[in-house]
Amino acid sequence: MPYLDTCNRCLTATSPAIAPIAVKPSGPGGVLATYRCPNCGDIWKTGWAAQPEDDAA
Template sequence: MTDHNPLYADACETCPTYDVFPESALRDGIDGLIAGYRCPNCGHIWTCGWQIVPGRSIPPEPITDSSDFNEHVTARVHEQAAMARAIKHLSKGDPA
């Protein structure tokens, strides 16, 4: 079977740019990740949640000491990953 999206690419919602690859990503638990994107054409920034696909390359974690570091993408990735972890934790319910 061929993986039609081997790098977790996404499309920009503000301009007709396809195959925008994530700048960075964080795992939001065991089986998911939050990827951060910046459109190379219009500069739009967004995040997207993905189910981890076995064998697919995971985008790199945010690196703050790189010349390519984008604080807005990194902040959104960290915020969304924290929210996803909290939702998973809270959805387990109270066993009482």
């Protein structure tokens, strides 16, 4: 799954990657992903370059 991130507040060596709860377009070729940490409840957003799901190269 694309756009996995980790919580900066409770990050440890064994912290699992967190999938976004929402991904919205953010300008040309970009998306803004919203995350909620299941451990501490922190919510943050991270901007990404858009990653197409298909591999039509």
